[in-house]
Amino acid sequence: MVEYASKEPSAFAEMLGGLIGANVTARPEKKRDFDTLVARVGIWVTDIDEGVTLAFDAGKLTVYNGLEPDRTITIRAEAETVMSLSNLKIGLFGMPVYYDKVGRGVAAKLVQGKLKIDGMLQNIATLNRVTRIFSVQ
Amino acid sequence: MAIKAFTDEWANQLKDEVNKSDVYKTAAKGWKWTVGLVVEAEPDKNFPEARGLVMDLFDGAARDIKLGSAVDAQKCDFVITAPYSRWKQVAKLELDATKGMLQGKLKLKGDLPTIVRYTKASQELTVCTTRFATEWPDEQ
Numbered sequence: 001m002v003e004y005a006s007k008e009p010s011a012f013a014e015m016l017g018g019l020i021g022a023n024v025t026a027r028p029e030k031k032r033d034f035d036t037l038v039a040r041v042g043i044w045v046t047d048i049d050e051g052v053t054l055a056f057d058a059g060k061l062t063v064y065n066g067l068e069p070d071r072t073i074t075i076r077a078e079a080e081t082v083m084s085l086s087n088l089k090i091g092l093f094g095m096p097v098y099y100d101k102v103g104r105g106v107a108a109k110l111v112q113g114k115l116k117i118d119g120m121l122q123n124i125a126t127l128n129r130v131t132r133i134f135s136v137q
Numbered sequence: 138m139a140i141k142a143f144t145d146e147w148a149n150q151l152k153d154e155v156n157k158s159d160v161y162k163t164a165a166k167g168w169k170w171t172v173g174l175v176v177e178a179e180p181d182k183n184f185p186e187a188r189g190l191v192m193d194l195f196d197g198a199a200r201d202i203k204l205g206s207a208v209d210a211q212k213c214d215f216v217i218t219a220p221y222s223r224w225k226q227v228a229k230l231e232l233d234a235t236k237g238m239l240q241g242k243l244k245l246k247g248d249l250p251t252i253v254r255y256t257k258a259s260q261e262l263t264v265c266t267t268r269f270a271t272e273w274p275d276e277q
Contacts, residue, residue: 011241
């Protein structure tokens with residue numbers, strides 16, 4: 001289900017791959033999203049200068065060390081914000097909840113420019129699906 | 138008076154600080170797993186043998202925190218392993234524990250979604266180690 005492009009995946013790559021693998025295995029609703037998602041998602045953690053590319057391919061995920069070309073969405077934020085993204089609650093109609101404490105914090109970072117999401121407007125449905133797969137809530 | 142790092146007395150003091158923390162009490166509500174911290178030896182830093190900190194944390198409180206061997210700590214539900222000097226950086230807030238894990242400076246074993254759900258609690262746990270003076274073996 002989750003593969004690593006490099007023989008020596010970074011700790012960050014292993015953590016994200018492990019997190020998504022565990023989420024999808026334990027939660028059928030996340031597995032449904034995972035099985036239909038086709039997208040290349042970059043995540044760059046600005047305060048540790050490390051990133052990954054998550055290449056979702058309808059039920060298979062390949063995790064690359066660093067940012068690879070042709071990404072659908074690229075998320076850039078500090079480590080704490082990236083962890084907050086994985087703590088977003090999922091509400092009605094599978095939409096991430098932005099009105100509780102964690103959600104408001106994430107929204108504020110977006111407004112302040114401390115969370116940047118390239119490709120967000122064109123790919124809002126994909127972003128929501130990635131958020132659902134990524135969220136541990 | 139400063140307490141020697143990673144000793145029984147240090148473990149007891151940490152337990153007291155955790156139980157005094159309202160932030161931890163709220164952030165760790167629902168937590169029900171043991172956490173082992175493995176402090177790897179660094180003889181050149183006057184820390185010649187690995188030690189383990191065994192933390193019995195339950196629903197926002199520390200039921201027990203005690204010093205043990207590295208093997209004792211490795212039996213816990215969640216195990217975080219790092220050399221002595223890394224733990225010292227964490228306890229002095231020079232290294233954020235979350236960033237340390239993302240960078241592989243701290244090695245985590247355990248269910249990832251669970252630990253991610255309690256990021257705030259683990260950060261507060263780290264802050265608790267700074268609320269009392271510590272005597273570090275390599276600074277003696």
